[in-house]
Amino acid sequence: MSRREPEAISKSDSVVATFTMLAAVLLFANGLEADDPPMLRTQRVTFTDAKSVTRTIESRVLLEAQDGGLLLEGRDGRLWNVTPKQLQKREATEDSFQPLSAEQLGEQLAREVAEFGIKTPTQVVVTKHFVVCSTAGRVYAEWCGSLFERLHDAFQAYWKDAGLELREAEFPLPAIVLKDRTEFADFATKHDRPDAAQAPGYFSEPTNRIILFDLTAGQNSTPAKTAGDIRRKLEASPFNVATMIHEATHQLAFNSGLHTRYADNPRWLTEGMAMFFEVPDLDSRSGWKTIGRVNAPRLKDFRETLRSPRESLPLADLIRSDASFLNADQSRAAYSESWALTFFLLKTRRDDAVAYLKSVQRKPLLIADTPEDRLREFQTTFGELDTLERDWKKFMSRQGK
Ligand SMILES: [Zn+2]
Structure with a gap:
């Protein structure tokens, strides 16, 4: 099976689904920051899940909406969105929350x-x-x-x-x-x-x-x-x-x-990271020597899609929105450009890349950024897109030679 096949379950895809499902519910959520310490006590919550199965789970509450909607984390690390309609019973316990x-x-x-x-x-x-x-x-x-x-x-x-x-x-x-x-x-x-x-x-x-x-x-x-x-x-x-x-x-x-x-991580960033690390190192006798090595199949895709009028994807579009990952004509470009962008930033602007990652780490749960927010944040760290795009393409043209 080719690596080019896009993953069916995307993280951002599921986040988008979550946003859609819970946007109304959590509009007035208490704005828990992603890096706030989660509440410590276990709550025993009974609810009907999306497949109409009644479940009782021991969990901690990550977010609570004013109307009673909950984002729960179970002891196995699974997240559950529970709308007020699905919620049947909620019991506070004296136990501190413990992962399994x-x-x-x-x-x-x-x-x-x-x-x-x-x-x-x-x-x-x-x-x-x-x-x-x-x-x-x-x-x-x-x-x-x-x-x-x-x-x-x-x-x-x-x-x-x-x-x-x-x-x-x-x-x-x-x-x-x-x-x-x-x-x-x-x-x-x-x-x-x-x-x-x-x-x-x-x-x-x-x-x-x-x-x-x-x-x-x-x-x-x-x-x-x-x-x-x-x-x-x-x-x-x-x-x-x-x-x-x-x-x-x-x-x-x-x-x-x-x-x-369940925070708004730009998809180019999450996929770019996975592809930056994915070059295998099967030599078990030493450390992972291939991290950051040129990812040859992605580089090939990058060059081909860049030249293809049907597939080519403007950098600004990739940064502004995750939509290209779900578009059959553009997903190959979306993946390969994400790899190339991440590769370029980590190789040539690593301190800025770390600063950008830290800004994304501060995103609140279940709040989607607008395309304009995404582009603005990117440019705040990395500067004007035109200059960066020129440097990026120049750098990429020298790779794999
Ligand atoms: Zn992935």
């Missing part, structure tokens, strides 16, 4: 997989920061866990060096790895939406989970028995490994404070 332990989260993920009708037995692998629940066998799950841990360390080290202190994830990070594309498509359709099944993997912003499948399945009839087997098979398909890293980077970014779930 990795073991508890693993049990919950295994239950979810079974509840969605997946018959293959699951295995749970717990690493320092991740909980991998998989139907692809223990060896593959362990391989995923160790890949994610190496990415985690490289990601944290990169930002520390750049002068941006990130936090450790508060919740153990959930990954569901299905045994093949068919099972993945089945699960993705039920867990999210039918179009999620078309993606090669995705990060679900509401549920905080990454959903992937065994990329070595089907390439060779014998399942990989050792990490060495897996590595040999995957080296033949670097685009596929890039997908796993891409989605895990989204998850790390949203759980370390680089971005905030």
